[in-house]
Amino acid sequence: MISTIKLVFLGTSGSWPSPERGMPSIGVQLDSECILFDIGEGTQRQLMMSSLSFMKVTKIFITHFHGDHFLGLGGLIQTMTLNDRKEKLEIYGPPDTIRQVSTFLNLGYYSLSFPIFVREIEDNEILDFGDYTIKAIRAKHPVHSFSYILKEKDRKRISRELMEKYSLTSKEVDIISKNGSINKNGKLITLDDISDGIRKGRSIVYSGDTSPNDILAEESRNMKIMVHEATVDSSLETKANEYGHSSARQAAEIAKKANVEYLYLTHISPRYRADKVKLLENEAKSIFEKTVVARDFMEIMVQV
């Protein structure tokens, strides 16, 4: 059962960094574990400057192997080793991930202090991590790339009235949530006894690099948060689409079709310095009101 889900933008630039924006990486803290989506160069330092702990990263999901999305992997791994990490690190990505990660691990002199598990995901595969799943959707980009959908599982909603009816403490409810039931004063109380409906799981969609993708919109129906790339403004979208990227306007169209609650734009081309970012936000907002252009270190507590 996950209590806190926090989304942290670690790098919001695309292609190369700018003084304001680091290379692509998004951190998602799920209680005590931390997941990264993409790990551009400099991510370890961005982690150190954020509220997340670089040592608590458990899983890294790479969208694809263009340098800006994964060249921070070697540095983070070597720093973890210098800090004597023992816990396993899991790395997921599209086909070729094993070769790319192995190549990276062969760079420089060091002795790994912890095990690394690498897994190549197939298109549309859903990975089940207990309290949540992550699904990989094929993105529209010149190299094999994924969009990822993180979805907390739906669970039975606990009714405060029913809790009181059975005189249950919060601790006892936690046990029921975990084990399915509790034996209290000789009586078995089940999860069904104290729930009055379904608590919908929270969800985060991360587009990675992609031109507008209707399949992603379908797969993201009614999700909570969509983080979509918006490399350029609409005046440059034809060219951007050719290279497998989207404009802010197109990202907003996808969010609207998907009917998500919030849209965060990222992967902003370094051509858009602080004063020009408003252009992207405005054109997206005219289509999808609840849009924000992400900034490095922006944090979102994902609410139920």
Next chain:
Amino acid sequence: MISTIKLVFLGTSGSWPSPERGMPSIGVQLDSECILFDIGEGTQRQLMMSSLSFMKVTKIFITHFHGDHFLGLGGLIQTMTLNDRKEKLEIYGPPDTIRQVSTFLNLGYYSLSFPIFVREIEDNEILDFGDYTIKAIRAKHPVHSFSYILKEKDRKRISRELMEKYSLTSKEVDIISKNGSINKNGKLITLDDISDGIRKGRSIVYSGDTSPNDILAEESRNMKIMVHEATVDSSLETKANEYGHSSARQAAEIAKKANVEYLYLTHISPRYRADKVKLLENEAKSIFEKTVVARDFMEIMVQV
């Protein structure tokens, strides 16, 4: 003939970065060309935040293949390619440089837009680049590592009085400096005719990672600027020496033995946050007065 030599600290941390300090890299601008010594993760972004141009980097000298000193290479190369660089990039380093660089170049999907020249240097080798030389001194570190000495060549000093005697303009003097002589009104005027002694070349010593090295002190006799690693303060120097590092106190001893003009300390362990850096500076200054602990983006115009 070099006019301006500017030293820029691009990253002054050691082992891993801190919020204040990036990974090791030093930029030296020699008029229009820019040389890097080491290229830790994040160097391309540090370059973009400095007064140097990442596209004007012509040569990179890597001291050794511990991750903190070279993991920014792939990102810079791929960004140069995305910006359609055509000029050759030269990469120098200790034995194994060709294998390490080749491995790095095989990471990710991209097509290199420019030629890369890689050269492994031998201990004590001097590379001659016309107006300046770079010498590699074996450092005292667990893996094959270099200290580098950049030395502008000595040249004949132009006398203002002799310039006036021959009624020469600055432009004419430039031609003499370049070609050795000029034909003015049917008379040949040579460099010897207008010089009254030797103008000593400027010099920069970069220790890279090393425990105290008397050979480096000898090789650096009377040099202008020494940039020396100072991973820890003297209370931790025994342990630091075991790992091939120096304390601030020991760096100052080397600078004193070498009789350099200025000492800049770098490769500061991330344990020394802003408030504790003064400790390093004070212990070095008590031995070698002209010491400064370098900060990221600090710039020094190297005077004749």
